[in-house]
Structures are given as C-alpha cells and as structure tokens.
Amino acid sequence: xxxxxxxxxxxxxxxxxxxxxxxxxxxxxxxxxxxxxxxxxxxxxxxxxxxxxxxxxxxxxxxxxxxxxxxxxxxxxxxxxxxxxxxxxxxxxxxx
Numbered sequence: 599x600x601x602x603x604x605x606x607x608x609x610x611x612x613x614x615x616x617x618x619x620x621x622x623x624x625x626x627x628x629x630x631x632x633x634x635x636x637x638x639x640x641x642x643x644x645x646x647x648x649x650x651x652x653x654x655x656x657x658x659x660x661x662x663x664x665x666x667x668x669x670x671x672x673x674x675x676x677x678x679x680x681x682x683x684x685x686x687x688x689x690x691x692x693x694x
Contacts, residue, residue: 644669651676 618630645661648669656672664672 644673648672648676 615630619627622630645658648661648664649656649658652672661669
C-alpha cells in the first residue's frame with residue numbers, strides 16, 4: 599500500500615568516518631560520499647514532505663531541528679491520518 603510519506607529517516611551513520619578517509623582507497627571514499635549524498639537527499643525529501651503535509655503547522659527551520667525519531671513519528675502520524683480519511687471515504691461511498 600502506498601503511503602503519503604515514505605519514511606527515509608533511517609539514514610546510516612558511519613562509525614569510523616575519519617579512519618575511512620585516512621586509510622580508505624579512493625573507490626571506498628567515493629562510495630561513502632555517494633551514500634552520504636543519498637542520505638542527505640533522502641533527509642531533505644522527508645523534511646519537504648513533512649512541511650507540506652503539516653499544512654503550515656511546521657516550517658523548514660523547525661523541521662530541520664527535529665531528531666530522526668521525531669521525524670519518523672510525525673511521518674507515521676500523518677500516514678495514519680490519511681489512511682483513516684481514506685477508510686472513512688470508502689465507508690461513506692458504500693453507504694450511498
């Protein structure tokens with residue numbers, strides 16, 4: 599089932615970032631940086647979706663200050679809201 603917000607919050611921190619840069623091969627470092635770019639893009643997408651679906655209740659400045667768990671909780675709450683609306687619309691159309 600397609601949800602309104604695809605949670606992308608589960609980005610992966612890199613435990614030994616400095617060691618990887620110092621000791622890593624060029625290809626390993628490139629892979630690491632590409633992964634970090636994907637994570638950044640996913641976080642920015644998640645923030646844009648949260649701001650949009652909050653209908654003015656959350657701005658970009660506040661959204662960027664949310665922790666990963668807070669972003670996940672908001673996404674889940676918004677998804678539940680839209681699922682409940684869809685269910686209510688289905689039930690309403692069946693009773694006509």
